[in-house]
Amino acid sequence: MQAPELVERMLRGDRRAVARTISLVENAAPQLREIMAGLAPHTGRARIVGLTGSPGVGKSTSTNALVKALRARDESVAVLAVDPSSPFSGGALLGDRVRMQEHATDGGVFIRSMASRGHLGGLSWATPHALRVLDAAGFGVILVETVGVGQAEVDIARHADTTVVLCAPGMGDSVQAAKAGVLEIADIFVVNKADREGARVTARELRQMVGQVEHGPGEWKPPIVSTVAAKGEGIDELLGRLDEHHAHLTATGEADRRRFARAREEIEAIVMSTLRARLGDVHGHAALDKLADAVATGHGDPYSAADTLLAALDT
Amino acid sequence: MQAPELVERMLRGDRRAVARTISLVENAAPQLREIMAGLAPHTGRARIVGLTGSPGVGKSTSTNALVKALRARDESVAVLAVDPSSPFSGGALLGDRVRMQEHATDGGVFIRSMASRGHLGGLSWATPHALRVLDAAGFGVILVETVGVGQAEVDIARHADTTVVLCAPGMGDSVQAAKAGVLEIADIFVVNKADREGARVTARELRQMVGQVEHGPGEWKPPIVSTVAAKGEGIDELLGRLDEHHAHLTATGEADRRRFARAREEIEAIVMSTLRARLGDVHGHAALDKLADAVATGHGDPYSAADTLLAALDT
Numbered sequence: 001m002q003a004p005e006l007v008e009r010m011l012r013g014d015r016r017a018v019a020r021t022i023s024l025v026e027n028a029a030p031q032l033r034e035i036m037a038g039l040a041p042h043t044g045r046a047r048i049v050g051l052t053g054s055p056g057v058g059k060s061t062s063t064n065a066l067v068k069a070l071r072a073r074d075e076s077v078a079v080l081a082v083d084p085s086s087p088f089s090g091g092a093l094l095g096d097r098v099r100m101q102e103h104a105t106d107g108g109v110f111i112r113s114m115a116s117r118g119h120l121g122g123l124s125w126a127t128p129h130a131l132r133v134l135d136a137a138g139f140g141v142i143l144v145e146t147v148g149v150g151q152a153e154v155d156i157a158r159h160a161d162t163t164v165v166l167c168a169p170g171m172g173d174s175v176q177a178a179k180a181g182v183l184e185i186a187d188i189f190v191v192n193k194a195d196r197e198g199a200r201v202t203a204r205e206l207r208q209m210v211g212q213v214e215h216g217p218g219e220w221k222p223p224i225v226s227t228v229a230a231k232g233e234g235i236d237e238l239l240g241r242l243d244e245h246h247a248h249l250t251a252t253g254e255a256d257r258r259r260f261a262r263a264r265e266e267i268e269a270i271v272m273s274t275l276r277a278r279l280g281d282v283h284g285h286a287a288l289d290k291l292a293d294a295v296a297t298g299h300g301d302p303y304s305a306a307d308t309l310l311a312a313l314d315t
Numbered sequence: 316m317q318a319p320e321l322v323e324r325m326l327r328g329d330r331r332a333v334a335r336t337i338s339l340v341e342n343a344a345p346q347l348r349e350i351m352a353g354l355a356p357h358t359g360r361a362r363i364v365g366l367t368g369s370p371g372v373g374k375s376t377s378t379n380a381l382v383k384a385l386r387a388r389d390e391s392v393a394v395l396a397v398d399p400s401s402p403f404s405g406g407a408l409l410g411d412r413v414r415m416q417e418h419a420t421d422g423g424v425f426i427r428s429m430a431s432r433g434h435l436g437g438l439s440w441a442t443p444h445a446l447r448v449l450d451a452a453g454f455g456v457i458l459v460e461t462v463g464v465g466q467a468e469v470d471i472a473r474h475a476d477t478t479v480v481l482c483a484p485g486m487g488d489s490v491q492a493a494k495a496g497v498l499e500i501a502d503i504f505v506v507n508k509a510d511r512e513g514a515r516v517t518a519r520e521l522r523q524m525v526g527q528v529e530h531g532p533g534e535w536k537p538p539i540v541s542t543v544a545a546k547g548e549g550i551d552e553l554l555g556r557l558d559e560h561h562a563h564l565t566a567t568g569e570a571d572r573r574r575f576a577r578a579r580e581e582i583e584a585i586v587m588s589t590l591r592a593r594l595g596d597v598h599g600h601a602a603l604d605k606l607a608d609a610v611a612t613g614h615g616d617p618y619s620a621a622d623t624l625l626a627a628l629d630t
Contacts, residue, residue, distance in 0.1 A: 033618045040616040054369050125617070170485075256611070263617065264607035268591075270621035275590045276583075292579035296571070301355040302440070302578065303348045306585035 003031045007038035010137050015110055018078075018137045022112055025129045032129065039136035044259060046078075046135040047246055050144045050160030052182075057168040058192040062229040062238075063145050069235050070141055071108055078139035081113040082127055082146045082156075110139065125269040127159050128262060157185035158265060161258055162245045164238075166190045167206065169198035183209055186222050188241050194226035194234065220248050279313060287312070318346045322353035325452050330425055333452045337427055340444045347444065354451035359574060361393075361450040362561055365459045365475030367497075372483040373507040377544040377553075378460050384550050385456055386423055393454035396428040397442055397461045397471075425454065440584040442474050443577060472500035473580060476573055477560045479553075481505045482521065484513035498524055501537050503556050509541035509549065535563050594628060602627070 001009075001020065009017035024032055049066075051059050063079055070077045103109040114130055127144070134142050146156045157163045165186035189210070191203045206224045215221040223241050227234030249255040291308060294300035316324075316335065324332035339347055364381075366374055378394055385392045418424040429445055442459070449457050461471045472478045480501035504525070506518045521539045530536040538556050542549030564570040606623060609615035 036618055037616040040610070041613045044611070044613050128617075259611040260607055263610035263620075264603060266617045267603065267606055267610060267620045267624065270617050271594065271624050272587060272591060274621060274625060276587060279586065288579060288582065291582055292575055295355070295578035295582060296359070296574040298356045298359050301351040302443075302581045302585050303351055305578075305582045306589060309582065309586050310589060 003034040004038065006031075007035055010039070010133065011042055013138050015107070018110060018133060019112065021133050022114060022130050025126055025133065026114055028126075036129070036132065039132060042136040042138075043132055044135065046131075046139055046142050047162070048131055048135075048142045048144060048160045049242060050146065050156035050163040051166060052146045052156050052163065053166030053168075053190075053192075057166040058229050059145050059166055062166060062190065062192055062227065062235075063143050065227075065229045065232050065235045066143060066239065067103065067109055068232070069239050071106065073239075074108070075140040076108040076138065078110040078134040078137070078142045079112065080127075080130055080134065080142060080144045081111075082144060110134070110137075125266055125273065127155070128266040128269070131159060132266075159262060161249055161255060162187045162242060164188045164190055164242075166192050167202055168193045169196045169202045183213065187220065187245050188238070189222055189224045190234075190238060191224060191226045192229050195228050195231075199226060218252070220245065279309065318349040319353065321346075322350055325354070325448065326357055328453050330422070333425060333448060334427065336448045337429065337445050340441055340448065341429055343441075351444070351447065354447060357451040357453075358447055359450065361446075361454055361457050362477070363446060363450075363457045363459060363475045364557060365461065365471035365478040366481060367461045367471050367478065368481030368483075368505075368507075372481040373544050374460050374481055377481060377505065377507055377542065377550075378458050380542075380544045380547050380550045381458060381553065382418065382424055383547070384554050386421065388554075389423070390455040391423040391453065393425040393449040393452070393457045394427065395442075395445055395449065395457060395459045396426075397459060425449070425452075440581055440588065442470070443581040443584070446474060447581075474577060476564055476570060477502045477557060479503045479505055479557075481507050482517055483508045484511045484517045498528065502535065502560050503553070504537055504539045505549075505553060506539065506541045507544050510543050510546075514541060533567070535560065594624065 001017070006017050006021055010021060021035060024035070051063055051066075053059055060081075063081075067077050067079060103111065112130075114126065131142060131144070144156060144160055163185050165182045165188070167189065169191065189206050191199055191206065193199065194203075203224050203226055210222050210224070225234055225238045225241055227238060229235065246255075249258070288309065291300065291305035295302050295305055316332070321332050321336055325336060336350060339350070366378055366381075368374055375396075378396075382392050382394060418426065427445075429441065446457060446459070459471055459475055478500050480497045480503070482504065484506065504521050506514055506521065508514065509518075518539050518541055525537050525539070540549055540553045540556055542553060544550065561570075564573070603624065606615065606620035610617050610620055
């Protein structure tokens with residue numbers, strides 16, 4: 001399928017065209033350039049909600065419960081599961097297929113995993129590109145689920161309008177999570193598996209954490225929602241909080257600011273990828289390999305090596 | 316202190332000079348260029364051991380126990396705690412000071428936290444630089460401790476000779492961790508808190524996981540070590556496994572290959588940082604902001620915007 005046809009089908013909401021385009025994103029296909037130009041006027045409408053938390057807190061279950069609740073309101077939903085830790089294998093894909101079956105007959109749901117194979121920023125535009133595709137395809141809500149704490153969490157906050165950080169009782173991570181910087185990125189905290197021992201303690205710790213940060217009048221203060229996602233408990237409250245945060249973003253102009261910041265990063269990432277590719281074109285692999293060998297054996301330093309590569313780019 | 320003096324002091328093992336240089340790394344100081352050139356001939360001797368795992372598995376405790384055990388063998392040890400998830404606050408520094416006290420009078424131990432503030436690869440050279448400094452300063456073993464699963468784990472494997480992945484029983488993460496790609500990066504698995512319920516199950520699950528991967532003759536098969544780091548139990552066995560892996564790396568030439576790959580990435584990261592800085596010099600912020608605004612409002616696509624920026628770089 002050629003790019004114009006793909007774009008046209010996507011704008012009609014054809015899910016196969018959407019899936020195909022996200023594969024193009026994963027493979028960094030050259031057609032993306034034309035596709036993105038075609039999609040641009042149709043973007044900027046979807047609500048992007050990020051879900052993150054340590055392995056085992058119940059991210060997939062919570063995402064599924066949210067999908068059901070959103071479908072009950074007749075909103076179209078796309079789920080993008082990003083696995084930034086798996087440059088090696090498409091490990092998330094099995095879970096994908098299992099989850100797909102549940103909604104296989106529902107045209108209002110689209111579920112897709114995406115492995116981000118790059119590092120050093122090499123594929124840092126992949127997630128924003130995929131979100132751009134799903135947005136233009138007309139999904140009202142996009143749930144972005146990510147694996148793991150750490151950089152992945154900070155990244156999701158950069159891509160999402162609303163970031164939901166999930167915790168679970170007894171995982172010893174609520175307080176440590178604060179250290180790991182999630183306090184700065186969470187718009188909503190969820191204590192999932194709230195029927196387990198220690199759930200109240202976890203919720204209290206989170207409340208104290210949030211309480212330690214000063215929130216001015218009119219500023220958003222992250223609420224703490226208790227859920228048992230596997231039973232659907234607390235999901236309506238979570239949805240209510242998501243709506244409140246969305247209204248807050250819109251009212252304060254923060255939604256536009258976040259959209260602007262995302263566009264800025266997306267452009268920068270493309271610029272850097274392009275420069276990286278040019279560098280490869282100029283040098284091939286041999287020059288870098290030779291320099292790396294010198295640095296590895298103590299016969300050179302990385303800055304001088306970088307200078308050599310850059311000098312060739314300038315000529 | 317000028318760069319030549321810093322280098323000279325560092326090579327004598329002056330710990331204040333080492334601390335100062337790592338601060339220069341954190342701040343991306345221009346002197347690094349000269350310092351790295353001075354250190355280059357003295358690098359390539361340290362054993363770099365990465366420790367990673369979810370929050371709460373006992374990474375700090377395990378690191379401390381390893382430090383003690385290594386000191387008992389009279390090896391000099393540096394600990395670098397990298398917190399890739401905290402671009403916002405120096406949250407790890409408090410823990411740092413607490414830990415420092417334990418070894419304050421021991422000249423053979425150096426402990427330092429480092430926040431990595433960059434994203435999009437902006438400071439991706441920070442960890443390799445810090446390792447380069449500690450290596451040149453003559454530390455025999457460098458323990459790199461990182462926070463969180465996800466990209467941080469994959470990253471540490473790129474920097475370390477040996478990567479230790481810690482798990483703890485009952486955290487529901489051993490199997491999910493496999494999904495998250497740790498199987499590919501772990502050289503040694505540790506089940507810490509092995510006196511807790513479920514420790515055997517966790518160890519067995521890990522063994523099964525490892526068993527599912529085919530290991531050819533002469534290939535390293537990640538062992539699973541049970542520890543109670545808080546009591547020092549199992550640490551000697553862990554140390555033994557670390558020695559075995561080190562011997563394996565040396566015998567197979569893999570140590571050199573890993574050193575080469577690291578140098579390669581370090582050079583690339585410096586090249587990309589330099590190009591990013593040049594882009595900023597050419598445009599200031601205004602041009603990118605204007606383009607980002609157009610993209611955010613659907614009046615342009617990110618590729619055309621990137622083209623505009625790159626065109627100015629070429630002239």
